[in-house]
Amino acid sequence: MGPSTAAVVTAAAPRAARPHRALPVSAALLVAVFASGCELGERDLPYGGAPSAQRIAGQRLLAQYQCGSCHAIPGVPIAQGAAAPPLGAFGRRSYIAGRVPNRPDTLAEWIVAPASLVPGTLMPAMGVSPADARDMAAYLLALE
Ligand code: HEC
CATH class of the missing domain: 1.20.5 (Single alpha-helices involved in coiled-coils or other helix-helix interfaces)
Known part of the structure; x- marks a missing residue:
């Protein structure tokens, strides 16, 4: 027992x-x-680290390239489009188009050639130079 x-x-x-x-x-x-905003703490959000001159250039370029014909973008008054997702608080987004990790390099690449990252995406290539895309990415990533 x-x-x-x-x-x-x-x-x-x-x-x-x-x-x-x-x-x-x-x-x-x-x-x-x-x-961590559902992304398991890989990085700090948002990216505010780009020089302010670069962000200001990006803000101007977003208007110039007429991204706002499809997107609403805070701080870009002409950008009121409703055909595509609004880009407010984009610095807090974990993914671009729900698929690609949202980082300065991938976002700039997306702006130059969206279909190279997400084949078949409805976002068109807008003829943006890599340098201009980096500036626009810096602005978008600073949006909280
Ligand atoms: C003709 C309409 C159109 C124009 C103009 C346009 N886009 Fe887009 N964009 C889209 C569509 C549609 C999507 C959604 C794509 C997807 O989810 O596959 C998108 C997605 C995006 C995204 C990701 C949004 C998200 O919610 O993940 C970013 C960032 C973006 N566009 C930036 C830009 C920038 C910067 C410009 C200007 C250089 C621009 N777009 C011009 C249609 C457009």
Whole structure:
């Protein structure tokens, strides 16, 4: 009797402890997901690090290239389009077009040649030079 009772007690103990351990772990995970804007904390958001001269140039170029015929863009008064997703708070977005990680290099590439990143996308290539695209990306990524 002695040895078998001991075996049952030690076997049951970890099972009983499991629910108490699992709860804090899943709660911590939930907090992490919400705190990081659902992108699991890979980077700080938004990118405000570009020089302000570059962001100001980008703001002007967004108007010049008429991105606003399709997009609404905060701080670009002429940009009131509703044909495409609004670009407000773009610095907080985790993904471009829901698919491509949103970073300065990928966003500039998207602006030059969207279909090179997302084949079949409805966003047209607008004939933007890489330098102009980098400036526009700097402005968009500073939007919070
Ligand atoms: C003819 C309409 C049109 C014009 C003009 C246009 N876009 Fe777009 N854009 C789109 C569409 C449609 C999408 C959505 C594409 C997708 O989800 O595949 C999009 C998506 C985007 C996105 C990603 C949006 C998101 O929610 O992830 C960015 C950033 C963007 N465009 C920037 C620009 C910039 C910068 C310009 C100007 C150089 C521009 N667009 C001009 C139609 C346009």
